[in-house]
Amino acid sequence: MKLNIFLDEKKTVAIVCNQWGDTGKGKFVDYFAKWADIIARGTGEANAGHTIILNNKKYVFHLVPSGILYDSLGKINVVGRGVAFDPRAFIEELNILDKENMTYNNLKISLNAKLILPCHILFDRLKESNAGANKIGTTGRGIGPIYVDHYDRKGLTVNDMLNKSLFEKKLKKNITENLSLLKNYDKEMIKTILMHSHLENGAFYNEETILDIPQIINYYTENYADKLRKYICDAEEFLRENVHKKKILLEGAQGLLLSVDHGSYPYVTSCDTTISGLTKGVGLSEKDVDLNLGIVKAFYMTRVGQGPFPTEMGGELSDKHCSSNTKDTERATYPNASLNSEDELQLGIAVRYIGQEYGATTGRPRRTGWLDLPLLRRATITNGPDIILTKVDVLNDAKKIKLCTEYEYNGDNYYYGDKLIKKGDKIKIAIVDSLILGRCKPIYKEFPGWLSEIKNIKEYKDLPQNLKNIVEYIEKDCNVNVRIISVGAERDETIIKG
Numbered sequence: 001m002k003l004n005i006f007l008d009e010k011k012t013v014a015i016v017c018n019q020w021g022d023t024g025k026g027k028f029v030d031y032f033a034k035w036a037d038i039i040a041r042g043t044g045e046a047n048a049g050h051t052i053i054l055n056n057k058k059y060v061f062h063l064v065p066s067g068i069l070y071d072s073l074g075k076i077n078v079v080g081r082g083v084a085f086d087p088r089a090f091i092e093e094l095n096i097l098d099k100e101n102m103t104y105n106n107l108k109i110s111l112n113a114k115l116i117l118p119c120h121i122l123f124d125r126l127k128e129s130n131a132g133a134n135k136i137g138t139t140g141r142g143i144g145p146i147y148v149d150h151y152d153r154k155g156l157t158v159n160d161m162l163n164k165s166l167f168e169k170k171l172k173k174n175i176t177e178n179l180s181l182l183k184n185y186d187k188e189m190i191k192t193i194l195m196h197s198h199l200e201n202g203a204f205y206n207e208e209t210i211l212d213i214p215q216i217i218n219y220y221t222e223n224y225a226d227k228l229r230k231y232i233c234d235a236e237e238f239l240r241e242n243v244h245k246k247k248i249l250l251e252g253a254q255g256l257l258l259s260v261d262h263g264s265y266p267y268v269t270s271c272d273t274t275i276s277g278l279t280k281g282v283g284l285s286e287k288d289v290d291l292n293l294g295i296v297k298a299f300y301m302t303r304v305g306q307g308p309f310p311t312e313m314g315g316e317l318s319d320k321h322c323s324s325n326t327k328d329t330e331r332a333t334y335p336n337a338s339l340n341s342e343d344e345l346q347l348g349i350a351v352r353y354i355g356q357e358y359g360a361t362t363g364r365p366r367r368t369g370w371l372d373l374p375l376l377r378r379a380t381i382t383n384g385p386d387i388i389l390t391k392v393d394v395l396n397d398a399k400k401i402k403l404c405t406e407y408e409y410n411g412d413n414y415y416y417g418d419k420l421i422k423k424g425d426k427i428k429i430a431i432v433d434s435l436i437l438g439r440c441k442p443i444y445k446e447f448p449g450w451l452s453e454i455k456n457i458k459e460y461k462d463l464p465q466n467l468k469n470i471v472e473y474i475e476k477d478c479n480v481n482v483r484i485i486s487v488g489a490e491r492d493e494t495i496i497k498g
Contacts, residue, residue, distance in 0.1 A: 006483075006496050007035055010290040012248045015388075016275050017255035018294035018379035020303040022357070022366060024390035024486060025295055029066035029251045031491055033075060036249035039067030040078035040239060042281025043271050044253020045086070045116070045143045064093045064104070065251055071103045078235050081112035082271065082281015083253075084146050085158055087224035088200065094227070109228060110235035111159035117171070118194070118204040118216055119178050120145040125193045126185050141198070147270040149174065158232055161225040168217050175211055182210060236283025243288050250289065252278045256379045257432065264434050267307025274382050291386060293483060296376060298389040299401050299470060302357050302366035308438035311369035311404045313348030321345065322365040327358050330365065339398040355394040370402045370444065374430035377478050381429075385479060389471065390486040393493075398449040401470060404442035405477065411439030447473070455488035460497045463487075 007013065013032060017023045033039050045063070061068065063086065065077040079085065090109075097104055120142030128140060149155035154174050160167045182190065194205040200219065206212035242248065252273060257263045259273040271277055275292050279285055286292075303309045312318050325333075330349055337350040348368040351357065357366040380387070395401060407427040414421045416431060427440060450464035457463055463471075463485070471482050485495045 003032075003035055003496065006498065007032075007291070011244050011246070012250065012284075012289050012291075014250040014252065014275055014278060014289050014292045016252035016278060016292060016294050016383055017273070018257075018296050018376060018383055018387065019255045019301050020257045021253075021255035021273075022302050022304065022359075023255065023295040023297045024388075025252060026061065026066045027390070027486065027489065027491070028293070028295065028388060028484075029249065030069060031494060032249050033067035033070045035247060036067065036075065037246040038076045038078060038239070038242060038248045039065045039070075039251060040080055040235075040248060040282045041065045041251040041253065042080040042082040042278045043273050045084035045141060045146075045269075045271075061093060063090045064097070064107075067249065067251070068097065068104055068107070069102065071106050074106060076106045076108065077104070078239065078282065079107075079109045079113060080235055080239075080282035081110040081114075082277065083110070083113050084116055084143055084271070085109070085113040086116040086141065087158075087161070087220065087228060088198070089141075091224065091227050107231045108233050108235045108238060109158060109231045111157065111162075111232050112234075112236065113158045114146050114150050115156040115158055115160060115220075116142045116146050117156065117174065117220075118199050119175055119211060120149070121196075121198055122190065122193055122211075123178070123181070126182075126189065143270050149178075158228075161220050162229060162232065164217070164221040167221050168213075171217060171220075172213060175213060179210065239282050239284060243284055250278050250282060250284075256294070256383055257375065262382055262432065264307050264432050264437055267305065267434060275384070276382070292384045293386050293388050294379060294383040295388045295390055296371070298392050298474075298485075299371045299395060299403060300351055300355070300368055300391075301371055301375075302352075302355075302368050304359055304364055304366050308434050308440075309367055309369055310407060310437060310440045311372045311442045313351065313368050313370070314343075314345030317345050318348050318367055321349075322367050325365055327365065339395065340400075351394065355391055370404055370442070371474075372404045372430070372442070373474065373478055374404065374407055374427060374440075375432070376474075376480070377428070378430040378432055380478065380480055386481050386483050388484040388486065389482055392467070392485055393453075393455055393487050395449065396453060397451065399451065401447045401449055402444040403447070403470070403474070405445045406443050407440035408443060409436065409439060410441050411436070445473075455493045457487055458495065460485065460495050463495070 015025050015028050017025055067075055067077050123145040124142045125140040156170050160170055195202040204212050204216055254269050254273045256274050258269045260268050260270055261272045262274055275286055334346055334349050337346040339350045341347045351368045409421055409425045447470050448466050450466040452464055475482055482497055487493050
């Protein structure tokens with residue numbers, strides 16, 4: 001089925017993630033961008049890396065919308081107000097595009113986007129460094145602190161960079177209120193953090209005042225603003241004027257299970273990563289979306305950082321392994337890890353090798369586990385029934401595939417509102433409460449693998465029957481519609497099921 005037939009009469013399509021992120025949104029934003037007139041990103045921050053593989057070359061974008069590779073064709077890429085905007089990181093990505101001789105003439109940045117400041121990155125890293133066993137697993141890009149400032153009504157926006165006197169006034173107020181919090185932290189640790197490349201290699205550090213306010217003002221209102229000025233506009237008004245008229249593609253970031261409102265709190269990001277948060281982040285509403293596609297990695301899933309993960313291959317051992325190893329140390333220690341290993345830890349490592357499951361932003365090993373249908377059922381309540389299955393080809397050589405169909409609760413009695421959750425209870429739809437989720441034992445159903453290469457297959461009917469059996473089981477059991485299946489990393493390694 002051709003893409004234009006699949007999207008017949010649709011004007012606004014959204015791409016979101018139904019898991020913990022890292023499911024392949026970049027590929028599908030890039031894939032649908034050839035259909036769209038406008039590609040708009042409405043959530044996420046510089047900690048959200050979207051990877052696109054084109055002609056065997058990898059492109060990773062953290063803030064720039066993934067449709068930017070179509071700029072030369074006149075496609076308009078928009079950064080919405082829901083994005084926490086780090087101008088240094090954004091300019092770094094534009095510089096990479098310059099080196100690749102790629103254009104970004106049709107770029108628009110919302111004047112209302114929240115502006116990340118040096119103090120946000122500093123506080124994020126100080127807090128995580130001192131958290132010990134209570135670490136959330138943040139990327140240290142200032143995300144939590146910027147939302148604290150926003151809801152405390154002392155945050156700055158991208159537009160403030162264009163007005164130097166106002167920027168200076170608001171910055172001084174913000175920093176004055178925040179500096180008092182630094183007295184409990186080690187001065188050498190503060191200095192070390194401020195010397196990082198993410199903070200202009202010490203340009204914002206002052207030995208007496210800690211933060212060099214004149215330097216921050218200079219970088220933001222001159223260096224950064226000069227580079228970005230012509231792209232900054234009322235992006236939300238632009239989108240409202242074009243909704244239902246132009247073809248609009250909305251690009252989500254991270255995943256529903258990381259949503260601050262719907263995810264496994266407190267092990268979440270600081271914004272709403274659902275379809276609701278995405279539309280709000282570009283100034284539209286859910287009613288404006290004709291098709292919302294939730295991406296699901298199949299038939300495994302991953303998680304980065306801390307938090308409960310019921311189907312994790314290797315359990316707690318895997319969690320510890322991922323927090324203390326790198327890609328290189330894994331390969332040195334487990335060179336023969338196999339998809340058919342009876343050792344769950346090594347099975348998870350093999351999945352990670354083949355799927356290249358290392359953070360696009362951090363390089364950290366992602367924790368791996370089997371596909372969790374209770375979590376999928378929960379996600380589709382919010383994001384709807386239409387899904388995309390990605391990275392199916394990763395498990396080509398697996399002799400057996402396991403799906404978690406439900407949980408058995410193994411914790412103490414726990415009141416969840418008016419419900420009492422007791423040991424031994426079966427749970428079909430996940431309760432995304434970390435205290436419950438962390439005490440759930442997965443119950444699996446096994447399927448035989450398909451044991452063949454699939455990346456060159458173009459039609460659903462031609463896929464191996466064992467693979468189609470799993471797809472159709474998921475559709476029936478979770479009441480979802482598998483609309484697209486990704487059988488490889490390249491754009492054209494994609495099957496539209498309908």
